[in-house]
Amino acid sequence: MQIKWVEIKNFRSINNSKRLSLSSDLTVIAGKNESGKSNILQALKCFSENKFSTDDYPIHNEGSEPEVTVCFEMDGKELSQVDKKANLNSNYELIVTRSNEECLLNGEAMDICLSAGNQNIEAALKKIDGQLADILLDDELQLDFNIDIEIDEDVTNLISSINSYLKTLNENTKMEYEVNLNSIFNQVKVVEEEIENREQYYEDFENLIPNFVLFDSFTDILPNSFTNEDEDQQIIKRFFSLTDYELLNLFAVNGQRRKQLANRVSASISGDFNDYYHQDIVKIKVEPDGEEIYFFIYDKDEENPFRPEQRSKGFQWFLSFFITLSAEKKNSILLIDEPGLYLHPKAQRDILTLLEKLSCDNQVLITTHSPYFIDPDNLERIRLVNKVNGATNIENKFYKGADKDTLTPIITSIGLDITKDMTFSNKGNVVVEGISDYYYLGAMRTLLGSECPIADDINIIPSVGASQSLNMIALLLGWGLEFKVLFDNDNEGKRVAKKAKQNFDLSDETIVMVSNNNDFQIEDLFSNDDFNNFIIDGYREKKDVKNSSKIKSTGTDKVLISKRFKERINSGEKIMFSEETVQNFKALFLKLGNKKLGTELVVNL
Template sequence: MKLVWTQIKNFRSIKDSGKIYFNPNLTILAGKNESGKSNILKALECFSLDKFNKDTDFPIDYIEEEYPEVIVHYQLEEDIVIDLCDTLKINKENAHKISGVTVTRTSEFLESIEVDIFKDTLEYVIDAVGEAIKVINRELKRTFKLDINSKSSYLLSDLIEKIDSYLLTIKEFFNEEQSNKLNSIIEEVVSHLEMLNGFSDYISDKKFKATIPNFIYFSSFEDIIPDSISSNEEITPIVNRFFKVVNQNPKLLFDESNPQRRRLLSDKISAGISGDFMDYYSQDSVSLKINLDGDDLNFFVYGTDTQKPFQPRQRSQGLQWFLSFYLTLQAEMKTGSVLLIDEPGLYLHASAQEDLLGMLNNLSDKSPIVISTHSHWLMDPNRLERIRLVLKVNDQTQVENKIHKGADAYTMKPIFSAIGLGLNNDISTFGERLILVEGYSDYYYLEAMRYYFQEILGIKIKKFKIYPCLGSAQIINVLTLLVDSETEYFILLDNDKAGRQTEKKLKAECGIDENKILFTPVKSKNTSVIEDMFSQKDFSEIILDSLDTNKFDKVLVSKKFNERMHNNEITILSDETVSNFKEILDVVATPKFSHREN
């Protein structure tokens, strides 16, 4: 299952979110407090529970027929698509048409499930029935009308029943001779109607229902590992997750009466949980151990002094939270659920938040994760395409998939900080080496190509940061923050009139050495922008592949390319493209490229 987008309507502060596009692995909802980030996560939780609370989930100004609605669109795995083709006797050449599924759940009606090929089939059936009705009206001079269409909100079973009734009506109006004129139309409608019936049965099956994304909500303020639990008390969600991770049945553990066996089980569980946990937590050397004492299971946290046990509540809130969060992630990853995490890491020090981001990066490869945050430590400057801005406009939550649009300075602050520009002019976060670029499309293309050189071609590149200045004129403003700093910087400009004018200003007003100013390479034209660094074939067949060029947005195109590159969907680019980018990276990433040693 691959999540694609969600749309939320009439839920709490959300009137209509528009389509919120998921990153395939880690999606970050960034926004200031009270912007509505948590409401997006809660809406997705309600989708999975298929339950909306009228007291808490309906808008304050709720009016009739504006009920909460959550739509989720995802793509089926290849094996499910093949099974669906076999079941419905669909030509596998058309398999790509049926991979998309849209599920709508509301507080008022039963869920609606649409599969892409179902839409095509339904439109065909409705058109065919309409044709039959036109023949009736012509032959009998009637005005028999068709009152359904492909955008109808009917449930599938209702549609099938309604089309069936139209067929019966059509047959009633005609004698045998007249019916012959309609036979081919009716036969075609019946064959497609059989497919709709088969599809209706298929999507009701448990196997298909299991493909629908399941969202699990985790709050940063709850679900903390307890000091102990008793065999006769209800097991809390976090303890349940603990037993999922260690693959043990708590009842069997409590029922074990042999002291030696109890000790062996406890030691085995403790060793497994501590080893995995320390792979992610670098703040301190700790281990989690359990001890069975009669009907009680006790949790202990040990530090470097392995002789002194502490109860979890005796350790910092940060460690308690990180441990509980680790258990939650590990447990839910095993179920294939999409984890929704509200404000992770509030209790964590900056370096511990970096540990947390590492864990999120690692585990989101196995199953998608969606987090809400306003911490720049959880925004990887190399992966800004993951960020979705959550804004509050006229007391209503809106989501912007483009981080370069619509946000105020406060909302953008953590993003600026992540890529090296704090609003307090703290230049220390720029790092040792920096390249200033004109805009976000330059940023995304360079990030993608840095990944390509390092991970695909296996070429070492010295670490550097990329900062988008939102226009060549703003580069001078950013440079004022770098004066007398130890950051080595370069400036990449478009090779056009505006870029050449900026070059003159940089030299005249800022005294910038011309060796620090780079231009996009010019080959056969007098001017060039970063898109021209790709060969024509790469740009049309790889970058623009599967995109709607009628709605061309250069930043979204570059963002999609970066996303696909990091997901290893692109593995081969032309020599021309590689050569053009190498000219830039050779300078920025000195010393010169050298192949990795095997």
């Protein structure tokens, strides 16, 4: 059973998260510090424990109760454990809402389980209603309750009222009503039995809800030592759960026996840890000394012991991370706050790889402001968090509603990915000003397919701004590679294009402007309607506003918009662009490449 979406209300800095959808494997909640990312994980922890403390009450809405709703998706096999009527080939939603006041279960899964019982309750209540009506014809026995109610928690209260009235009737009514009363009592029993079944459903569903595990990078660190009074400390409990030995056994024996037991615990944990930690071979030893048990970390030569706090923060984090995840069973919901905060970039990438492996068996939710935990090929797993008027705002789509600081890790990640994958071609290269140009050209190249008038072996290379294209030109010239350079026809593009011709004595054919129209950028090659409908999701503005100018009005980074468009095309989405858009891009590709078309194409860009 996995989380499909979450709604958080009146929890710390979160007034109303609305529906936060989660990926089935790994979800990355990105945002700058103090934006409220951790509060999302804390809310899910409170949901799992079914307990909210005074610290969890809202900052801005005094008097409001914290409330967390989680929609789980379960398959037919899971639901069949509760009700045999489930279709094994279907998926069902179970919606669970928890607060300090109540716990409610709703959704398709609950409806299926309650459908037969609800019908029985409705039928029984109708019979009771009719039979009471007959009895209450006696003016002396008028009663003041209405049986016409919704089938929900009020049923229990109604049955209590009916029982009370029946008791009164039984004591006061005439003998000829005894048969009716017995029949009413029987129908009440039917309703009570169905209510008991409903309570059993609640219990069965609660048992199916997966385990939530919160790993806090700042608090769940293995200590230097512990005593028997620390047995409830979570990280200590998890450490010993990985061994075959009970924590209290170490305090129940003394002398040589205690030392032998400590050595067995040490050997049990060290071997597994080195399967995950590849920076160095280490041994983790547990050594008793009086009332305390100490943890020591030995290098492979086993000569120099270190206490955990004497190792790097990165090592401490990795060790505690390993202990926590290894102690938990599969099919858990793993909540990880700022993973690898103290690790260097390469180690953070390794942690991302480990998280992706874990997500095969567990749903993983992490918070981060590091670009190294953002995979540019999986931007759909990102949820952005920022603060608006002091309250935490969560956006399901990574390209909407975020400020520049919040978007920074994503933009950085995209840039890192481009430089990592950048290659050069002996047959021809096209240098473009930035990453958004790279994404748009790559997407349209894919979309046009065999109709694209640029050779397949010509490589498109992004720079990081028009002025930086000069460095790329120098590099390609030094290597003796063929190339062309594409500039926007704005002031900066024209200035750098002129400088490139002067500095490197480049021909007019080598320098290509995106359009002959003044101040045009690559976004302006799309028709106005195409850009509104397919690139920035229904944006509506005056017809004379250029597409490149519209992006500024949306407040969204142009790189993210172009990246999203490329992902849609790469996923196979078919977009029917207008003839204007298609011809504009064909003409540009014709100027950039050397692939010959069957007919000459003349378009005034």
